Amino acid sequence: MSHAENPRGAERSARRPRQLFRNLNAKFASLPMILTALVVFVGGTAWTVAHSFTKSRLLPKWDFVGFDQYERLWNSNRWMISVENLMIYGVCSLVLTMVLGFTLAALLDRKIRFESAFRTIFLYPFALSFIVTGLAWQWILNPDFGLQGVVRGWGWESFTFDPLNNPDIVIFGVLIAGLWQGTGFVMVIMLAGLRGIDEDIWKASRVDGIGVAKTYVRVIIPMMRPVFVTALVIIASGIIKLYDLVVAQTNGGPGISSEVPAKYVINYMFQAQNLGQGFAASTMMLLSVIIVLVPWAYLEFGGKKRG
Amino acid sequence: MNMNANSVEVRDLDLHFGDVKVLQKLNIDIHEGEFLVLLGSSGCGKSTLLNCIAGLLDVTDGQIFIKGDNVTWAEPSDRGIGMVFQSYALYPQMTVEGNLSFGLKNARVPKAEIEKRVARAADVLQIEPLLKRKPGALSGGQRQRVAIGRALVRDVDVFLFDEPLSNLDAKLRTDLRVELKRLHQQLENTMIYVTHDQVEAMTLADRIAIMKGGKIMQLGTPDEIYNRPQNIYVAGFIGSPAMNMIEGQIQGAEFVADGLSLPLDGYEFIGAAPASQAAVIGIRPEHVLTGDAAASVAAKAEVEVQIVEKLGSDTLVHASLGTHNLRLRMDGLSAVKAGDRITVGFDTSRASLFDASSEARL
Amino acid sequence: MNMNANSVEVRDLDLHFGDVKVLQKLNIDIHEGEFLVLLGSSGCGKSTLLNCIAGLLDVTDGQIFIKGDNVTWAEPSDRGIGMVFQSYALYPQMTVEGNLSFGLKNARVPKAEIEKRVARAADVLQIEPLLKRKPGALSGGQRQRVAIGRALVRDVDVFLFDEPLSNLDAKLRTDLRVELKRLHQQLENTMIYVTHDQVEAMTLADRIAIMKGGKIMQLGTPDEIYNRPQNIYVAGFIGSPAMNMIEGQIQGAEFVADGLSLPLDGYEFIGAAPASQAAVIGIRPEHVLTGDAAASVAAKAEVEVQIVEKLGSDTLVHASLGTHNLRLRMDGLSAVKAGDRITVGFDTSRASLFDASSEARL
Amino acid sequence: ADLEVTHWWTSGGEAAAVAEFAKAVDAKTSHNWIDGAIAGSGGTARPIIISRILGGDPMAATQLNHGRQAEELIEAGLMTDLTELAEAEGWRDIVNPSSLLDSCTFEGRIYCVPVNIHSTQWLWLSHDAFEKAGVEVPKDWFEFVSAAPALEKAGLVPLAMGQQGWQQSIAFGAITISIVGVDTWRKVTVEKNADVAAGPEYAKVFQAAADARELARESNVQDWNLATNMVITGKAGGQIMGDWAQGEFAVAEQVAGQDYSCLPGLGLNQIIDTGGDAFYFPVVDDAEVKAAQLEMASILISKEAQVNFNLAKGSLPVRGDIDLSAANDCMQKGLSILADGGVLPNADQTLTADTQTQIQDLLAEFWASDMPAADAQASYAAIIADAD
Amino acid sequence: MSPPKSRLLDGPRGSKPKSRFSRRNIFLYGTLLLVSVYYLLPLYVMVVTSLKGMPEIRLGNIFAPPVDITFEPWVKAWAEACTGINCDGLSRGFGNSIKILVPSVALSIAIASVNGYALANWKFKGSEVFFTILIIGAFIPYQTMIYPIVIMLREIKLMGSLWGLVLVHTVFGMPILTLLFRNYFTSLPEELFKAARVDGAGFWGIYFRVMLPMSIPIFVVAMILQVTGIWNDFLFGVIYTKPETYPMTVQLNNIVNSVQGVKEYNVNMAATLLTGLVPLIIYFVSGKLFVRGIAAGAVKG
């Protein structure tokens, strides 16, 4: 029996269905994602970018002024300081969070006692908001009541540790709080990654007589590349958004020495009532994110390798 | 059972993943009630073909017929197929009973009917005592039976198996193989079975399709495949240890290779016997005769034993014949040792001859 | 090479994981240059024993000697052992060369010496062309060779293998098995090899230790294990298809079971032949004689063929003898079909008899 | 109807003042005052208020600094026009100084109700501190500067200053007006004459600011009230802060002229600005709320509410026709300056928020660093040049 | 040649002796303890401060344990602290937070899990592109989106309503949650999905009957992340709600930033702790599940 003898059956599903209507349910279910991506993220971003070329003040207005806002932005001392601060904070936070997170995870992975107690201690700050974090650390770093005052009270009169009052190092004061809040989560991710490493690799390195530290550096860390990438993305997305912490802890001070771009955006949008300037600043932030992210996202999600 | 009716027909099937052409213009007819094994090395496209038949992959081009219906674009559940996966893919949170009845519930089969069918499948597969357990509490063999049961309850025409035994240990594999064969004899369904284990293929199949790079190299009964391989690939792929391949020349009625000349009078050529041609002769290890049997044939040679592998039931001998390595299968009690020199004989009527360039059987 | 010197000695080894006693008072002596295979089903403690020898697990009690040194507390890298893992555990981001030299660099071996050793290992294993590649770009077999190479460069006395072939496909497994055997003949190291594949065990081992539940059931040459199993467990474990086991009685010089009575005159008892005793007789499928051979022995029976499995090289037949299932191994060309009734003969001199209660060989 | 009112008055005195308004509304109308306080500052509250109005979910009334801030909202037609009510009640006549109502006026229509007057040009001095240093309490800014070394010698901080941009802005504004006087100030701030801003008179201002910066070197508090606290406790000689600082002195039970002095216009130019707060009424759909908004506006500017509110808040009422004899020494000083017409418009009414923010950023940086006065002046002039 | 009997008997035997104070342990636990101090210090300071009276705080040492333990600040923070003329502390915000939290968490997880499932198992043309946009969206500072969202909410008439806020939380939770679910569903055996299709289950059938019951760990992770994220949110809470519906964080900000004469540090700390209590409890209770869930899905990819 060949298919030619059964025209009815042949007709029923021989035709290739319209591509658009295949998986209709899946497309329907993805609608929220598609809408969010297109309307909110793409649409909202496009709106913002478009208005960054206008003279919008308190209200968005279509009043085209070309690159004026950008010119002013890059001539603004405060913006430069904000960018510089974000760079310092970003690099330090990225490196230290990774190093600290990994080190803690590695220590916890050494089959220690009270592992879950330690893990909880390292993780709990992640449950607290940046506002809370900022307040707590502002309190501790207060030169009169806090750490410095206490140490001086013990008799070490010359002890100086007042990052929040010293414009040169204030960003590191913010960093201390930021690390406190965020490393726990990275540690958990790293720990999960470590637990996923083939036990045999450890055995092989012991048989080869390679010390624990060296095994981590030379073998384990290179193997955890995907985990590091995940952690990197998470940390980086947090860094760009750095705002609440600064507001709660220093409010940009002393002076403007701990300003950050997100705060610049907010201040210019709402305090200075110069939306165009705020939009220009956020467009710059977005641009830097995209420059860093698009190649990565393409490799990670858009590439053909996983079909 | 009409062995001539086709249960599954695949016509000019193309399947591409992006630029990778996994299946190319593939045609195969599978008879009603037949046990067909798709055999091939990893990555040759076996699972892909099976998934196309099941409707789990959208074909790039071509058509698929099941029981005469064109099902190329039908949903998997509408094709009258059941599928058993390598990892069994049992729903871990449902009991065995839940696993069996899931498909029926989806099809809105009445409750009484579901119960009847589950009971029947459980009876056939002897898993009644397990019905209330979850898959996590089952052994590998039991899981496999449940996976088959899932296809069984749905009363399908065609069973598809994707390496259903390869996750099991050797012992269980042997047992379940026999059970599967028995089940097929009992159910008389069409079964398409993917594996890369040739013992499974040989023992289970009515016919075997040997695949390579998305193409079918030979489709035939196990006997044909084993004894009359159509090309060097099939010849080398089937048989363990592999067939001995010796390159040489056909000269008149003889095959001549470095230090060896074999008379070809008993050999059945497909066409006319060529007078002179570069060729490869393939001789299975068990057709290299030793002892008394060797004495009785004309073509003989002396070889040096290099490695002896005792399997208990038989003995595998690796020997050197001039520049060639020769594998021999001997009796389990054989006493040869590495270093021995023994005389072997060749029965060319049971050998295979291939064209050296096209690699096709002569 | 002195086969009597002990390369590895394990004395009264206990290993507990919490309350679970995985190894119990285990003793084993492994000779210098010997290829010892630890064989047993999953979870019997093979890997655990190997890890204890390697120093990767801290023993609960007992002692381990390597080359006469008590290494019970020594670091793995100080024991003169090399280990090859099932997953190979190659360092994925280093080249093959890096993998081979990493341990040596760490031990501050001079550069020239490292290069020499790597070159030698690469030569022995024929992996020179791969030295610059990373493990990800290697095939399974190549990876396995690199893993062996990693032990090789370290010039160790004892090689430990934990199922090094079980991740590979059947064909590659056969090839690498032969290579491993060749390597052993060439290197003459002591090798301890864990597997649950009996073909590997039979072909590779000088001696096999069959383990069950943390104990050694039998330690002997493949021939001893196959032909004179010391208990029912070993008898049933080794051989594929498994040995036929028939329960019955020893009565005088005969073994009597349901519809069958076999004279025991050729059987070698370990002690004195018991006069009357509940016993189990084990006969391997290839020792069930058919055709002319069956005619020549006294003990015969007629059986009905139920399933025929054609493997090409031989044919496995499942037949029924009264209430018993009987497995037979016949020639690859045999033409028996399901339903045939054939006469089989039993050669009791090649059978095994076991006490029905203690399960030990009689 | 329920009238939701948003504002950022959350400190003790402020909250008490708001409560007076709420009481008045609840008592005199059939409506309920739903309090929508947003703590922080205008910077926190403003985006919330504006998004609400923009998002079509406006409150019934909201505090906003009047002046240019609300212009665009008015332009966009989002604010209720109060002109008819104002004319009916004769606001033009009762509001004093009348400039307050001007800043509520856009293209001749009135859109907001001014509720109080604040001034920022005050120097607060601690008698205790100068006693410790053994010098007389200064009479003006220059005396204060010359007394500073003595204070420092006594281990005291001459000038208390919180590390927040707006405090530094206030100090700078006070110094400017005190040193250059109204006319020059007007050229720069109102007319946006950048040449004057870059000129020699303003150089003096920046020099004075640099001096002030030196005097405040050791002051490391953040909040303005903590800085005030340094003056109260005699740890600092003085502080430049708005009139609300006297609330802190009052809480500490200090007496003006006895424990502390206040020098409006830093004792140099007796001029204060007339900043203040105002209420706006966003356009709503609900007719009932619409009517209630007008009722509320009328109450906010009523005599009784003005008295109660301003006494609680420590600010000056917007009506010239009420008696504030209960006010203390400093408040009286302010009133008399006001009566003399020594007023100038608040910067909110002359400079856009954008320009103010830029100036604030510049000053914040200037105060927290060693930026030379000349550089700061140059940057300042550039901002003025760009201002519109 | 086996070693002489005497050598067999002496020499090490049994388990290798381990000193509890080996250098390794001192280093290991020493480091862990030191780091623990850094992590615990702020919590300790907050708790201690919240239990002191104001005079004691002014005396100076923030690390000193309270001499007179008083719960006054807690009571004040919860029920008495003022914002403007409302003096009912955080208590009002708590109920609001719950009202916001529950639907936001439920909706965002429901949508993200379905998205992740569609991305993992029902890829269609363009699905990865949308997903990539979504992921990049995770990096956009929220602040820049305030205006566009105000306009969008105005258009759909949800501005100022609870559902508007729920929607905003759902949108901004979507990138990271979708990534999480997508990775998790990708890690489940594909064969299971195929088996269900052969069994005739459709998109929703597979999701509800097969995938959902297998995904408890990742739902726990998602829930924890969302609960903390939404509970701690300030920006959206303050912009997209009204005073009656202010969540707890907004109340906290109001209390902390309402400077009334002196800063009442003890009340601030008590309020801070009270606000952080819900996420803290969730972490302390389900930290283990969280780690397991992260290992189960979040890391891959």
Ligand SMILES: Nc1ncnc2c1ncn2[C@@H]1O[C@H](COP(=O)(O)OP(=O)(O)OP(=O)(O)O)[C@@H](O)[C@H]1O
């Ligand atoms: N989703 C996919 N995208 C791209 N290529 C794929 C995909 N799935 C399979 N392939 C490729 O198609 C080829 C055939 O794959 P298939 O799974 O059919 O092989 P197989 O014969 O079943 O092998 P195995 O024995 O290993 O299961 C392989 O080369 C594989 O790399």
Ligand SMILES: Nc1ncnc2c1ncn2[C@@H]1O[C@H](COP(=O)(O)OP(=O)(O)OP(=O)(O)O)[C@@H](O)[C@H]1O
């Ligand atoms: N770390 C551990 N903790 C507790 N029990 C363990 C541990 N490692 C192994 N076991 C138990 O010890 C027993 C022996 O394990 P082992 O790995 O030695 O088995 P095996 O013979 O190598 O099996 P396989 O063939 O599956 O590798 C098993 O029952 C296992 O469950």
Ligand SMILES: [Mg+2]
């Ligand atoms: Mg496959």
Ligand SMILES: [Mg+2]
């Ligand atoms: Mg093992």
